Amino acid sequence: SCFFLLLYLLGCDCAVCCRRENEPPLIKGWIPFLGKALEFRKDSLKFLLEQKRKHGDIFTVRMAGKYMTFVLDPLLYPHIIKHSQQLDFREFLQNTTPRTFGYPPVHSKMFSGLKEQIAYSFTLLQGNNLTLLTERMLDNLMLVFRQDHLGHSGWRSGSIYQFCLSMMFEATLLTMYGHPAAATRHGGVSALRDDFLKFDSKFHLLVQQVPIWLFWGMKAVRKNLINYFMPDHISRWTDMSEFIRMRMEMFEDHENLRDVDKAAHHFAMLWAALTNSVPATFWAMYYLLSHPEALQVVRQEIQEVFQISDVECDCFLINNGLTTSSESAIKESFRLSSVTMSLRVVQEDFNLRLGESRSIAVREGDIIIMYPQIMYFDPEIYEEPKKFRFDRYVHNGAEKTDFYKDNQKLKHYLMPFGLGSSLCPGRFFAMSQIKQFLCLMLLYFDLQLEDGQSHFEPRKAGLGFKLHSADIRFRYRLCTSRQNRH
Numbered sequence: 001s002c003f004f005l006l007l008y009l010l011g012c013d014c015a016v017c018c019r020r021e022n023e024p025p026l027i028k029g030w031i032p033f034l035g036k037a038l039e040f041r042k043d044s045l046k047f048l049l050e051q052k053r054k055h056g057d058i059f060t061v062r063m064a065g066k067y068m069t070f071v072l073d074p075l076l077y078p079h080i081i082k083h084s085q086q087l088d089f090r091e092f093l094q095n096t097t098p099r100t101f102g103y104p105p106v107h108s109k110m111f112s113g114l115k116e117q118i119a120y121s122f123t124l125l126q127g128n129n130l131t132l133l134t135e136r137m138l139d140n141l142m143l144v145f146r147q148d149h150l151g152h153s154g155w156r157s158g159s160i161y162q163f164c165l166s167m168m169f170e171a172t173l174l175t176m177y178g179h180p181a182a183a184t185r186h187g188g189v190s191a192l193r194d195d196f197l198k199f200d201s202k203f204h205l206l207v208q209q210v211p212i213w214l215f216w217g218m219k220a221v222r223k224n225l226i227n228y229f230m231p232d233h234i235s236r237w238t239d240m241s242e243f244i245r246m247r248m249e250m251f252e253d254h255e256n257l258r259d260v261d262k263a264a265h266h267f268a269m270l271w272a273a274l275t276n277s278v279p280a281t282f283w284a285m286y287y288l289l290s291h292p293e294a295l296q297v298v299r300q301e302i303q304e305v306f307q308i309s310d311v312e313c314d315c316f317l318i319n320n321g322l323t324t325s326s327e328s329a330i331k332e333s334f335r336l337s338s339v340t341m342s343l344r345v346v347q348e349d350f351n352l353r354l355g356e357s358r359s360i361a362v363r364e365g366d367i368i369i370m371y372p373q374i375m376y377f378d379p380e381i382y383e384e385p386k387k388f389r390f391d392r393y394v395h396n397g398a399e400k401t402d403f404y405k406d407n408q409k410l411k412h413y414l415m416p417f418g419l420g421s422s423l424c425p426g427r428f429f430a431m432s433q434i435k436q437f438l439c440l441m442l443l444y445f446d447l448q449l450e451d452g453q454s455h456f457e458p459r460k461a462g463l464g465f466k467l468h469s470a471d472i473r474f475r476y477r478l479c480t481s482r483q484n485r486h
Protein backbone atom coordinates (compact mmCIF):
# COMPACT_ATOMS: atom_id res chain seq x y z
CA SER A 1 0.00 0.00 0.00
CA CYS A 2 2.97 2.31 0.66
CA PHE A 3 4.00 1.79 -2.94
CA PHE A 4 0.61 2.88 -4.20
CA LEU A 5 0.60 5.84 -1.87
CA LEU A 6 4.02 6.82 -3.20
CA LEU A 7 2.83 6.46 -6.78
CA TYR A 8 -0.18 8.59 -5.96
CA LEU A 9 1.90 11.29 -4.31
CA LEU A 10 4.22 11.36 -7.28
CA GLY A 11 1.23 11.90 -9.48
CA CYS A 12 1.69 8.51 -11.13
CA ASP A 13 -1.94 7.51 -11.27
CA CYS A 14 -3.56 5.84 -14.22
CA ALA A 15 -4.65 8.98 -16.04
CA VAL A 16 -1.08 10.27 -15.91
CA CYS A 17 0.80 7.12 -16.90
CA CYS A 18 -1.64 5.84 -19.46
CA ARG A 19 -2.62 8.75 -21.61
CA ARG A 20 -5.04 7.46 -24.19
CA GLU A 21 -5.07 8.22 -27.85
CA ASN A 22 -6.40 11.62 -28.82
CA GLU A 23 -6.33 12.97 -25.27
CA PRO A 24 -5.13 16.57 -24.90
CA PRO A 25 -1.57 17.17 -23.61
CA LEU A 26 -1.38 16.75 -19.83
CA ILE A 27 0.33 19.32 -17.63
CA LYS A 28 1.08 18.29 -14.06
CA GLY A 29 3.06 20.10 -11.44
CA TRP A 30 5.99 19.02 -9.33
CA ILE A 31 4.10 19.42 -6.09
CA PRO A 32 2.13 16.21 -5.65
CA PHE A 33 -1.65 16.48 -5.45
CA LEU A 34 -1.77 20.27 -5.64
CA GLY A 35 -0.36 20.02 -9.13
CA LYS A 36 -0.52 23.39 -10.84
CA ALA A 37 -3.25 24.74 -8.55
CA LEU A 38 -0.99 27.20 -6.76
CA GLU A 39 0.32 28.75 -9.99
CA PHE A 40 -3.19 28.93 -11.37
CA ARG A 41 -4.49 30.65 -8.25
CA LYS A 42 -1.74 33.25 -8.30
CA ASP A 43 -2.41 34.57 -11.81
CA SER A 44 -4.75 32.37 -13.85
CA LEU A 45 -4.55 34.42 -17.02
CA LYS A 46 -0.75 34.45 -17.10
CA PHE A 47 -0.61 30.74 -16.32
CA LEU A 48 -3.09 29.81 -19.04
CA LEU A 49 -1.44 32.04 -21.66
CA GLU A 50 1.88 30.33 -20.92
CA GLN A 51 0.35 26.87 -21.34
CA LYS A 52 -1.44 28.00 -24.50
CA ARG A 53 1.87 29.09 -26.00
CA LYS A 54 3.43 25.70 -25.23
CA HIS A 55 0.52 23.33 -25.83
CA GLY A 56 -2.07 25.10 -27.98
CA ASP A 57 -5.74 25.88 -27.35
CA ILE A 58 -6.69 22.66 -25.57
CA PHE A 59 -4.79 21.00 -22.73
CA THR A 60 -5.46 19.20 -19.47
CA VAL A 61 -4.07 20.45 -16.18
CA ARG A 62 -3.92 18.32 -13.07
CA MET A 63 -4.96 20.48 -10.16
CA ALA A 64 -5.87 19.47 -6.63
CA GLY A 65 -6.28 15.86 -7.74
CA LYS A 66 -8.67 16.74 -10.59
CA TYR A 67 -8.17 16.69 -14.34
CA MET A 68 -9.23 19.96 -15.85
CA THR A 69 -9.31 20.30 -19.61
CA PHE A 70 -9.14 23.91 -20.70
CA VAL A 71 -10.65 24.85 -24.03
CA LEU A 72 -9.39 28.33 -24.82
CA ASP A 73 -10.55 28.90 -28.38
CA PRO A 74 -13.97 30.64 -28.17
CA LEU A 75 -14.86 29.35 -31.65
CA LEU A 76 -15.11 25.91 -30.03
CA TYR A 77 -17.56 26.90 -27.27
CA PRO A 78 -20.72 26.17 -29.33
CA HIS A 79 -19.57 22.55 -29.71
CA ILE A 80 -19.20 22.17 -25.97
CA ILE A 81 -22.61 23.66 -25.22
CA LYS A 82 -24.20 21.30 -27.74
CA HIS A 83 -23.14 18.26 -25.68
CA SER A 84 -25.14 19.23 -22.61
CA GLN A 85 -26.08 15.58 -21.83
CA GLN A 86 -22.52 14.28 -21.76
CA LEU A 87 -21.04 17.52 -20.40
CA ASP A 88 -23.13 18.41 -17.40
CA PHE A 89 -23.17 21.75 -15.61
CA ARG A 90 -25.59 20.97 -12.77
CA GLU A 91 -23.63 18.02 -11.39
CA PHE A 92 -20.85 20.38 -10.39
CA LEU A 93 -23.26 22.69 -8.54
CA GLN A 94 -25.18 19.81 -6.97
CA ASN A 95 -22.01 18.31 -5.60
CA THR A 96 -20.62 21.51 -4.19
CA THR A 97 -23.24 24.09 -3.23
CA PRO A 98 -25.39 22.17 -0.69
CA ARG A 99 -22.50 21.61 1.67
CA THR A 100 -21.23 25.15 1.13
CA PHE A 101 -24.54 26.76 2.10
CA GLY A 102 -25.57 24.09 4.59
CA TYR A 103 -28.68 22.51 3.05
CA PRO A 104 -29.14 18.83 2.13
CA PRO A 105 -28.47 17.72 -1.48
CA VAL A 106 -31.36 18.83 -3.70
CA HIS A 107 -31.20 15.78 -5.97
CA SER A 108 -31.56 13.34 -3.05
CA LYS A 109 -34.50 10.93 -3.26
CA MET A 110 -35.89 12.51 -0.09
CA PHE A 111 -36.88 15.60 -2.05
CA SER A 112 -38.49 14.24 -5.15
CA GLY A 113 -39.33 16.99 -7.66
CA LEU A 114 -37.48 19.75 -5.76
CA LYS A 115 -34.75 20.08 -8.39
CA GLU A 116 -37.35 20.67 -11.11
CA GLN A 117 -39.30 23.11 -8.92
CA ILE A 118 -36.14 25.13 -8.29
CA ALA A 119 -35.38 25.23 -12.02
CA TYR A 120 -38.96 26.38 -12.66
CA SER A 121 -38.69 29.14 -10.04
CA PHE A 122 -35.98 30.79 -12.17
CA THR A 123 -38.61 31.65 -14.81
CA LEU A 124 -39.96 34.16 -12.27
CA LEU A 125 -36.83 36.24 -12.76
CA GLN A 126 -37.96 36.93 -16.32
CA GLY A 127 -41.00 38.11 -18.29
CA ASN A 128 -43.73 40.05 -16.43
CA ASN A 129 -42.20 39.26 -13.09
CA LEU A 130 -38.97 40.87 -14.17
CA THR A 131 -40.83 44.14 -14.79
CA LEU A 132 -42.26 44.06 -11.27
CA LEU A 133 -38.92 43.11 -9.82
CA THR A 134 -37.07 45.94 -11.54
CA GLU A 135 -39.75 48.48 -10.56
CA ARG A 136 -39.42 47.48 -6.93
CA MET A 137 -35.65 47.56 -7.17
CA LEU A 138 -35.72 51.15 -8.37
CA ASP A 139 -38.11 52.15 -5.57
CA ASN A 140 -35.83 50.51 -3.02
CA LEU A 141 -32.66 51.99 -4.45
CA MET A 142 -34.36 55.41 -4.29
CA LEU A 143 -35.41 54.75 -0.70
CA VAL A 144 -31.90 53.92 0.48
CA PHE A 145 -30.38 56.64 -1.71
CA ARG A 146 -32.73 59.37 -0.42
CA GLN A 147 -32.49 58.42 3.23
CA ASP A 148 -28.75 57.76 3.36
CA HIS A 149 -27.16 59.94 0.72
CA LEU A 150 -29.27 62.93 -0.29
CA GLY A 151 -29.83 66.03 1.75
CA HIS A 152 -26.21 67.14 1.90
CA SER A 153 -24.73 69.92 -0.19
CA GLY A 154 -21.02 70.28 -0.84
CA TRP A 155 -18.51 67.60 -1.66
CA ARG A 156 -18.42 64.37 0.34
CA SER A 157 -15.95 61.57 -0.02
CA GLY A 158 -16.24 57.82 0.32
CA SER A 159 -15.20 54.37 -0.81
CA ILE A 160 -16.73 53.45 -4.18
CA TYR A 161 -17.08 49.84 -3.12
CA GLN A 162 -18.74 50.62 0.23
CA PHE A 163 -21.17 52.94 -1.51
CA CYS A 164 -22.15 50.32 -4.12
CA LEU A 165 -22.32 47.61 -1.49
CA SER A 166 -24.54 49.48 0.94
CA MET A 167 -27.02 50.54 -1.76
CA MET A 168 -27.15 47.27 -3.71
CA PHE A 169 -27.19 44.99 -0.67
CA GLU A 170 -30.13 46.59 1.06
CA ALA A 171 -32.14 47.36 -2.08
CA THR A 172 -31.74 43.77 -3.32
CA LEU A 173 -32.71 42.35 0.07
CA LEU A 174 -35.84 44.55 0.18
CA THR A 175 -36.76 43.81 -3.43
CA MET A 176 -36.46 40.06 -3.23
CA TYR A 177 -37.50 39.32 0.34
CA GLY A 178 -39.67 42.32 1.22
CA HIS A 179 -39.56 44.29 4.45
CA PRO A 180 -40.80 43.85 8.02
CA ALA A 181 -44.53 44.59 8.33
CA ALA A 182 -43.98 47.52 10.66
CA ALA A 183 -40.95 49.16 9.00
CA THR A 184 -39.78 50.16 5.54
CA ARG A 185 -36.21 49.00 6.23
CA HIS A 186 -34.72 45.98 7.97
CA GLY A 187 -32.99 46.22 11.32
CA GLY A 188 -29.54 44.72 11.56
CA VAL A 189 -28.67 45.13 7.89
CA SER A 190 -25.10 46.18 8.55
CA ALA A 191 -24.44 43.08 10.71
CA LEU A 192 -26.02 40.91 8.02
CA ARG A 193 -23.88 42.59 5.39
CA ASP A 194 -20.69 42.07 7.43
CA ASP A 195 -21.48 38.38 7.86
CA PHE A 196 -22.27 38.12 4.17
CA LEU A 197 -18.86 39.59 3.28
CA LYS A 198 -17.05 37.25 5.66
CA PHE A 199 -18.77 34.25 4.11
CA ASP A 200 -18.25 35.54 0.56
CA SER A 201 -14.52 36.02 1.16
CA LYS A 202 -14.14 32.29 1.90
CA PHE A 203 -16.67 31.04 -0.63
CA HIS A 204 -14.08 29.99 -3.22
CA LEU A 205 -12.50 27.69 -0.62
CA LEU A 206 -15.76 26.41 0.86
CA VAL A 207 -17.03 25.51 -2.59
CA GLN A 208 -13.89 23.42 -3.08
CA GLN A 209 -15.07 21.52 0.01
CA VAL A 210 -12.45 22.87 2.41
CA PRO A 211 -14.21 22.10 5.75
CA ILE A 212 -15.94 25.14 7.22
CA TRP A 213 -14.52 24.48 10.71
CA LEU A 214 -11.05 25.30 9.38
CA PHE A 215 -12.09 28.97 9.20
CA TRP A 216 -12.37 30.38 12.66
CA GLY A 217 -15.87 31.65 13.43
CA MET A 218 -17.19 30.89 9.94
CA LYS A 219 -19.72 28.31 11.10
CA ALA A 220 -21.28 30.89 13.40
CA VAL A 221 -21.26 33.45 10.60
CA ARG A 222 -23.11 31.07 8.29
CA LYS A 223 -25.55 30.23 11.07
CA ASN A 224 -26.38 33.93 11.56
CA LEU A 225 -26.95 34.32 7.83
CA ILE A 226 -29.22 31.29 7.69
CA ASN A 227 -31.14 32.30 10.82
CA TYR A 228 -32.02 35.65 9.25
CA PHE A 229 -34.17 33.77 6.73
CA MET A 230 -35.99 31.30 9.00
CA PRO A 231 -39.50 30.75 7.59
CA ASP A 232 -41.40 31.95 10.67
CA HIS A 233 -39.36 35.18 10.54
CA ILE A 234 -39.62 36.00 6.84
CA SER A 235 -43.25 34.91 6.50
CA ARG A 236 -44.10 38.07 8.47
CA TRP A 237 -42.42 40.32 5.88
CA THR A 238 -44.51 42.15 3.32
CA ASP A 239 -43.98 43.01 -0.36
CA MET A 240 -41.99 39.86 -1.03
CA SER A 241 -41.17 39.17 -4.70
CA GLU A 242 -43.16 36.47 -6.49
CA PHE A 243 -39.87 34.65 -7.01
CA ILE A 244 -39.13 34.22 -3.30
CA ARG A 245 -42.80 33.72 -2.38
CA MET A 246 -43.03 30.86 -4.85
CA ARG A 247 -39.83 29.31 -3.49
CA MET A 248 -41.21 29.52 0.06
CA GLU A 249 -44.38 27.72 -1.01
CA MET A 250 -42.50 25.09 -2.91
CA PHE A 251 -40.23 24.34 0.07
CA GLU A 252 -43.40 23.81 2.14
CA ASP A 253 -44.28 20.90 -0.20
CA HIS A 254 -41.28 18.98 1.13
CA GLU A 255 -41.81 17.76 4.64
CA ASN A 256 -38.29 16.40 4.82
CA LEU A 257 -36.90 19.91 4.50
CA ARG A 258 -36.39 21.37 7.95
CA ASP A 259 -36.94 25.09 8.56
CA VAL A 260 -33.21 25.60 8.83
CA ASP A 261 -32.75 23.95 5.38
CA LYS A 262 -35.35 26.23 3.83
CA ALA A 263 -33.62 29.22 5.40
CA ALA A 264 -30.28 28.03 3.99
CA HIS A 265 -31.83 27.96 0.50
CA HIS A 266 -33.03 31.55 0.96
CA PHE A 267 -29.61 32.65 2.11
CA ALA A 268 -28.01 30.89 -0.89
CA MET A 269 -30.31 32.84 -3.23
CA LEU A 270 -29.39 36.15 -1.61
CA TRP A 271 -25.75 35.21 -2.08
CA ALA A 272 -26.31 34.36 -5.79
CA ALA A 273 -28.06 37.68 -6.31
CA LEU A 274 -25.31 39.75 -4.73
CA THR A 275 -21.95 38.07 -5.05
CA ASN A 276 -21.39 39.24 -8.62
CA SER A 277 -23.76 42.20 -8.84
CA VAL A 278 -21.98 44.27 -6.21
CA PRO A 279 -18.45 43.98 -7.64
CA ALA A 280 -19.81 44.34 -11.19
CA THR A 281 -21.51 47.60 -10.18
CA PHE A 282 -18.33 48.71 -8.48
CA TRP A 283 -16.22 48.15 -11.63
CA ALA A 284 -18.77 49.88 -13.87
CA MET A 285 -18.60 52.91 -11.56
CA TYR A 286 -14.83 52.83 -11.30
CA TYR A 287 -14.25 52.64 -15.06
CA LEU A 288 -16.65 55.52 -15.69
CA LEU A 289 -15.06 57.68 -12.99
CA SER A 290 -11.57 56.97 -14.25
CA HIS A 291 -12.55 57.84 -17.85
CA PRO A 292 -14.16 61.30 -17.69
CA GLU A 293 -14.88 61.34 -21.46
CA ALA A 294 -16.93 58.14 -21.07
CA LEU A 295 -18.63 59.50 -17.95
CA GLN A 296 -19.69 62.57 -19.91
CA VAL A 297 -21.19 60.62 -22.83
CA VAL A 298 -23.03 58.19 -20.57
CA ARG A 299 -24.31 61.04 -18.39
CA GLN A 300 -25.55 62.81 -21.51
CA GLU A 301 -27.35 59.69 -22.73
CA ILE A 302 -29.05 59.33 -19.35
CA GLN A 303 -29.98 63.00 -19.16
CA GLU A 304 -31.41 62.97 -22.68
CA VAL A 305 -33.59 59.95 -21.95
CA PHE A 306 -35.00 61.55 -18.83
CA GLN A 307 -35.37 65.08 -20.23
CA ILE A 308 -37.56 63.88 -23.07
CA SER A 309 -39.99 62.27 -20.69
CA ASP A 310 -39.68 64.86 -17.95
CA VAL A 311 -39.76 61.96 -15.48
CA GLU A 312 -37.43 61.87 -12.48
CA CYS A 313 -36.20 58.31 -12.77
CA ASP A 314 -38.31 55.70 -14.43
CA CYS A 315 -37.79 52.01 -14.71
CA PHE A 316 -39.18 51.53 -18.21
CA LEU A 317 -36.91 54.27 -19.53
CA ILE A 318 -33.89 52.82 -17.81
CA ASN A 319 -34.47 49.38 -19.30
CA ASN A 320 -35.50 50.51 -22.75
CA GLY A 321 -33.83 53.88 -23.24
CA LEU A 322 -30.33 53.21 -22.03
CA THR A 323 -29.32 50.67 -24.61
CA THR A 324 -26.43 52.36 -26.35
CA SER A 325 -23.53 54.09 -24.58
CA SER A 326 -24.56 53.12 -21.04
CA GLU A 327 -25.06 49.48 -21.90
CA SER A 328 -21.83 49.37 -23.87
CA ALA A 329 -19.88 50.95 -21.00
CA ILE A 330 -21.27 48.37 -18.57
CA LYS A 331 -20.38 45.53 -20.95
CA GLU A 332 -16.90 46.92 -21.41
CA SER A 333 -16.42 46.97 -17.64
CA PHE A 334 -17.64 43.34 -17.58
CA ARG A 335 -15.05 42.45 -20.21
CA LEU A 336 -12.23 43.94 -18.17
CA SER A 337 -13.26 42.67 -14.75
CA SER A 338 -15.07 39.34 -15.13
CA VAL A 339 -13.14 36.16 -14.45
CA THR A 340 -16.12 33.87 -14.81
CA MET A 341 -15.18 30.43 -16.04
CA SER A 342 -17.76 27.94 -17.22
CA LEU A 343 -17.35 24.36 -16.04
CA ARG A 344 -18.83 21.10 -17.30
CA VAL A 345 -18.40 17.62 -15.76
CA VAL A 346 -17.81 14.77 -18.25
CA GLN A 347 -20.48 12.08 -17.72
CA GLU A 348 -18.84 9.21 -19.67
CA ASP A 349 -15.67 8.43 -21.62
CA PHE A 350 -16.22 9.69 -25.17
CA ASN A 351 -14.75 11.51 -28.12
CA LEU A 352 -15.80 15.15 -27.96
CA ARG A 353 -16.29 16.52 -31.49
CA LEU A 354 -15.10 20.08 -31.81
CA GLY A 355 -16.04 20.86 -35.40
CA GLU A 356 -15.41 19.20 -38.74
CA SER A 357 -11.89 18.05 -38.27
CA ARG A 358 -11.18 18.16 -34.58
CA SER A 359 -12.05 15.99 -31.60
CA ILE A 360 -10.57 15.13 -28.20
CA ALA A 361 -10.95 12.09 -25.99
CA VAL A 362 -12.33 12.92 -22.54
CA ARG A 363 -12.89 10.71 -19.48
CA GLU A 364 -15.79 10.41 -17.09
CA GLY A 365 -15.34 12.73 -14.12
CA ASP A 366 -12.94 15.12 -15.88
CA ILE A 367 -13.84 18.78 -15.90
CA ILE A 368 -14.02 20.85 -19.08
CA ILE A 369 -13.40 24.55 -18.58
CA MET A 370 -14.22 27.42 -20.91
CA TYR A 371 -12.16 30.39 -19.79
CA PRO A 372 -13.39 33.49 -21.64
CA GLN A 373 -10.87 35.90 -20.13
CA ILE A 374 -8.41 34.60 -22.71
CA MET A 375 -10.65 35.94 -25.49
CA TYR A 376 -11.34 39.21 -23.66
CA PHE A 377 -7.64 40.00 -23.80
CA ASP A 378 -7.00 38.64 -27.30
CA PRO A 379 -5.97 41.61 -29.49
CA GLU A 380 -7.27 39.81 -32.59
CA ILE A 381 -10.80 39.97 -31.14
CA TYR A 382 -10.59 43.11 -29.05
CA GLU A 383 -8.18 45.74 -30.34
CA GLU A 384 -6.07 47.26 -27.54
CA PRO A 385 -7.69 44.85 -25.10
CA LYS A 386 -6.35 46.41 -21.91
CA LYS A 387 -8.00 49.74 -22.67
CA PHE A 388 -11.44 50.69 -21.42
CA ARG A 389 -13.29 51.80 -24.53
CA PHE A 390 -16.78 52.61 -23.37
CA ASP A 391 -18.19 52.46 -26.93
CA ARG A 392 -16.68 49.10 -27.88
CA TYR A 393 -20.11 47.49 -28.10
CA VAL A 394 -21.74 50.25 -30.17
CA HIS A 395 -21.72 50.61 -33.93
CA ASN A 396 -23.59 53.36 -35.80
CA GLY A 397 -25.77 54.04 -32.80
CA ALA A 398 -26.82 50.39 -32.39
CA GLU A 399 -25.49 47.43 -30.42
CA LYS A 400 -22.34 45.93 -31.94
CA THR A 401 -22.40 42.16 -31.95
CA ASP A 402 -19.82 41.22 -34.58
CA PHE A 403 -16.45 40.23 -33.23
CA TYR A 404 -14.13 37.93 -35.16
CA LYS A 405 -11.41 35.35 -34.66
CA ASP A 406 -9.64 33.69 -37.60
CA ASN A 407 -12.08 35.63 -39.83
CA GLN A 408 -15.01 33.78 -38.27
CA LYS A 409 -17.77 35.60 -36.44
CA LEU A 410 -17.87 34.67 -32.76
CA LYS A 411 -21.15 33.41 -31.36
CA HIS A 412 -19.94 34.04 -27.82
CA TYR A 413 -17.78 37.12 -27.40
CA LEU A 414 -18.87 38.27 -23.93
CA MET A 415 -20.15 35.79 -21.36
CA PRO A 416 -20.01 37.18 -17.80
CA PHE A 417 -23.36 35.46 -17.17
CA GLY A 418 -22.14 32.06 -18.34
CA LEU A 419 -23.51 30.29 -21.39
CA GLY A 420 -25.64 27.37 -22.51
CA SER A 421 -26.93 25.33 -19.58
CA SER A 422 -25.02 27.52 -17.11
CA LEU A 423 -26.55 30.82 -18.21
CA CYS A 424 -27.45 32.96 -15.20
CA PRO A 425 -31.24 33.20 -14.69
CA GLY A 426 -30.82 36.61 -12.99
CA ARG A 427 -28.95 38.25 -15.88
CA PHE A 428 -31.73 40.65 -16.98
CA PHE A 429 -32.41 41.68 -13.41
CA ALA A 430 -28.69 42.20 -12.81
CA MET A 431 -28.19 44.33 -15.90
CA SER A 432 -31.17 46.47 -14.95
CA GLN A 433 -29.95 46.87 -11.35
CA ILE A 434 -26.57 48.16 -12.53
CA LYS A 435 -28.18 50.61 -14.96
CA GLN A 436 -30.51 51.85 -12.22
CA PHE A 437 -27.63 52.41 -9.85
CA LEU A 438 -25.61 54.31 -12.46
CA CYS A 439 -28.66 56.38 -13.40
CA LEU A 440 -29.19 57.53 -9.84
CA MET A 441 -25.53 58.34 -9.36
CA LEU A 442 -25.19 60.23 -12.64
CA LEU A 443 -28.52 62.06 -12.49
CA TYR A 444 -28.05 63.24 -8.94
CA PHE A 445 -24.34 63.64 -8.37
CA ASP A 446 -21.27 65.34 -9.72
CA LEU A 447 -18.62 62.63 -9.42
CA GLN A 448 -14.83 62.45 -9.35
CA LEU A 449 -12.16 60.00 -8.34
CA GLU A 450 -10.23 61.25 -5.35
CA ASP A 451 -6.84 62.67 -6.36
CA GLY A 452 -3.57 60.87 -5.86
CA GLN A 453 -4.79 57.31 -6.45
CA SER A 454 -2.99 55.11 -8.92
CA HIS A 455 -4.60 53.22 -11.78
CA PHE A 456 -6.27 50.01 -10.65
CA GLU A 457 -6.82 46.76 -12.47
CA PRO A 458 -9.03 43.85 -11.48
CA ARG A 459 -7.28 40.86 -9.97
CA LYS A 460 -6.17 38.18 -12.33
CA ALA A 461 -7.51 35.09 -10.63
CA GLY A 462 -10.57 33.81 -8.89
CA LEU A 463 -14.22 33.27 -9.59
CA GLY A 464 -16.81 35.72 -10.86
CA PHE A 465 -15.93 39.37 -10.38
CA LYS A 466 -13.03 40.12 -8.11
CA LEU A 467 -12.40 43.32 -6.30
CA HIS A 468 -9.18 45.22 -6.04
CA SER A 469 -7.64 44.94 -2.60
CA ALA A 470 -7.15 48.71 -2.45
CA ASP A 471 -10.07 50.78 -1.29
CA ILE A 472 -10.67 53.15 -4.19
CA ARG A 473 -12.19 56.46 -3.13
CA PHE A 474 -14.39 59.01 -4.87
CA ARG A 475 -15.91 62.43 -4.27
CA TYR A 476 -19.55 63.22 -4.87
CA ARG A 477 -21.82 66.22 -4.52
CA LEU A 478 -25.45 66.82 -5.38
CA CYS A 479 -25.58 68.33 -8.90
CA THR A 480 -26.16 72.07 -8.65
CA SER A 481 -29.33 71.74 -10.75
CA ARG A 482 -30.81 69.44 -8.08
CA GLN A 483 -29.67 71.27 -4.97
CA ASN A 484 -32.81 73.38 -4.71
CA ARG A 485 -35.08 70.40 -5.15
CA HIS A 486 -33.83 68.18 -2.31
Ligand code: HEM
Nearest residue numbers: 272273276277280340342416417418422424425426429430
Ligand atom coordinates in the same frame (compact mmCIF):
# COMPACT_ATOMS: atom_id res chain seq x y z
C1 HEM B 1 -23.59 41.01 -12.61
C2 HEM B 1 -24.32 40.15 -11.95
C3 HEM B 1 -24.33 38.66 -12.15
C4 HEM B 1 -23.43 37.85 -12.78
C5 HEM B 1 -22.15 38.26 -13.48
C6 HEM B 1 -23.90 36.49 -12.67
C7 HEM B 1 -23.26 35.39 -13.22
C8 HEM B 1 -23.70 34.08 -13.07
C9 HEM B 1 -23.05 32.92 -13.64
C10 HEM B 1 -21.79 32.95 -14.48
C11 HEM B 1 -23.74 31.84 -13.27
C12 HEM B 1 -23.43 30.39 -13.63
C13 HEM B 1 -22.67 29.76 -12.53
C14 HEM B 1 -21.58 28.86 -12.99
O1 HEM B 1 -21.25 28.78 -14.19
O2 HEM B 1 -20.99 28.22 -12.09
C15 HEM B 1 -24.85 32.29 -12.46
C16 HEM B 1 -25.77 31.46 -11.88
C17 HEM B 1 -26.83 31.89 -11.15
N1 HEM B 1 -27.19 33.21 -10.93
FE1 HEM B 1 -26.22 34.84 -11.54
N2 HEM B 1 -25.07 36.50 -11.95
C18 HEM B 1 -25.38 37.79 -11.63
C19 HEM B 1 -26.48 38.24 -10.94
C20 HEM B 1 -27.49 37.43 -10.49
C21 HEM B 1 -28.71 37.88 -9.86
C22 HEM B 1 -29.07 39.35 -9.61
C23 HEM B 1 -29.43 36.76 -9.52
C24 HEM B 1 -30.76 36.60 -8.84
C25 HEM B 1 -31.62 37.42 -8.56
C26 HEM B 1 -28.66 35.61 -9.94
C27 HEM B 1 -29.05 34.31 -9.75
C28 HEM B 1 -28.34 33.21 -10.18
C29 HEM B 1 -28.74 31.83 -9.89
C30 HEM B 1 -29.95 31.39 -9.08
C31 HEM B 1 -27.78 31.00 -10.50
C32 HEM B 1 -27.74 29.46 -10.46
C33 HEM B 1 -28.49 28.96 -11.65
C34 HEM B 1 -28.60 27.47 -11.78
O3 HEM B 1 -28.54 26.75 -10.78
O4 HEM B 1 -28.76 27.06 -12.92
N3 HEM B 1 -27.51 36.06 -10.54
N4 HEM B 1 -24.82 33.67 -12.37
